[in-house]
């Protein structure tokens with residue numbers, strides 16, 4: 038079967054047509070021919086978006102780590118699975134072969150077992166980008182434990198919320214982490230978080246920065262001595278297709294973060310198949326995705342997708358500007374990277390520093406470039422194309438989400454003609470539609486609407502941990518029988534899609550999804566604050582930045598506004614993390630509200646964007662007078 042590897046545009050169309058005409062047959066063939074199953078499924082897919090209930094490969098039995106590791110041992114045991122590139126360029130890179138990975142994952146899995154972790158238990162992983170991070174995910178999967186990775190830039194409060202939500206029994210962390218010239222005290226953050234987490238019985242600690250830390254007796258264990266004692270063999274737990282593989286939290290427009298649950302078989306099939314095609318990975322290539330494994334991009338396209346294909350995947354600990362802005366290109370040259378996948382925000386930040394940092398590096402190894410996480414603007418697209426791909430490497434602008442598990446709309450390199458700022462066409466098996474305000478599908482081209490998907494794909498999230506109703510309300514209730522993405526999109530004259538941005542209260546800052554509600558909650562905890570509203574405004578590098586309108590309590594005393602701004606950002610850093618800090622904070626007498634008391638964010642957004650020509654009718658507001666005042670004092 039050639040379906041597994043699409044090589045040209047007519048073939049894409051041909052296979053796409055088959056994939057949507059007969060999805061069951063299509064996904065059955067992909068699954069049958071490319072993976073290791075302990076038992077076959079009896080049904081490829083069953084689904085009902087109204088409940089919603091979605092199952093793929095029901096009845097099948099497997100272990101994803103057998104697919105990502107063991108099966109490569111027969112032919113590729115000594116091939117490099119992971120290249121670890123440390124934060125400090127003077128520290129030697131590590132090449133971890135499939136055989137090494139097998140041993141290290143098994144040892145870690147045995148350590149987890151020895152500390153009481155069993156199938157179905159949740160394990161929180163709060164680690165920097167070091168090999169132990171990938172190994173921990175795989176070790177959980179080996180024994181059927183459900184991993185919940187929390188990005189190591191989140192604060193202790195954010196960490197404890199996530200640990201408690203899924204009742205993790207264990208946390209895997211490190212003494213600290215390197216980030217450019219700085220070190221971060223990760224274990225200290227974990228200790229603070231655990232004050233309010235009664236569910237955690239054990240903490241495993243990787244020694245990364247050799248720092249003096251406190252180890253709580255009976256709870257905290259250095260991992261190295263345990264690993265040294267552990268057996269290098271660990272029989273994989275045989276899992277059902279629909280057993281949860283992991284939970285990954287994403288921000289919602291309201292309330293607490295949503296723990297998206299991904300299951301085993303469908304996630305494996307889809308991430309492996311998309312990886313192969315979206316990057317046109319061929320044997321011997323070195324692939325590098327610069328994301329953090331703390332996000333879905335890292336789960337699917339640093340760990341599971343590449344390893345399921347027996348690929349070599351780079352894991353980079355550091356940041357793009359350390360020791361200088363040429364670091365990415367130095368790494369590309371050093372490891373002869375063939376596929377390079379990053380975020381528009383990184384491209385914009387590097388472009389701003391000029392091409393000098395690029396020019397003295399040999400980038401001829403690059404075959405395919407990718408972007409993900411937010412819309413890419415035309416300027417950044419061309420800079421990437423001209424200076425990094427030298428106009429020879431197709432750019433795959435991949436649109437997808439934590440909820441979708443894998444890439445959904447993307448060019449296939451060397452097949453789909455690219456178009457700047459367009460994610461272009463649906464991946465095989467994906468059926469996007471645009472919907473109007475009245476819930477009708479918008480047909481034809483040169484139209485725009487709300488982006489939905491009308492048929493399930495194997496790696497769609499199955500639920501929100503502990504809150505299936507919220508899963509239904511958020512994704513399946515806006516449009517009948519559709520998965521609603523929360524994004525707006527347009528379809529051009531040839532049917533190419535361009536994602537225009539969020540249509541809900543999620544704001545994407547530097548590629549990170551931030552819900553407005555949790556940030557407002559954090560601000561409102563400041564004793565001087567009465568109310569607040571957050572909106573996004575365009576930012577050259579971050580894509581969007583956050584603008585906060587804050588009203589203060591009338592205490593009679595005057596407060597130093599600059600100090601207050603610092604304190605408010607400090608509150609946000611503590612509650613969420615530095616990624617959610619506000620760029621601008623305007624203190625106002627009031628916030629514009631409807632007569633029913635709802636804050637009119639649309640007006641606030643326009644003012645923050647300095648787009649006040651068309652504010653609409655403000656006379657129906659409860660307090661129209663505040664609008665002028667806000668406009669007069671805009672920052």
Ligand code: WTA
Pocket residue numbers: 287332333334408409410411412413434435436437438439440460522523524536537538539545548549550
């Ligand atoms: C946005 C990241 C435009 C979108 C994999 C989506 C994009 C949200 C693109 C999901 C793209 C992602 N073009 N927008 N190529 N890729 N987005 O869950 O708004 O961190 O809904 O998943 O990022 O972000 P998440």
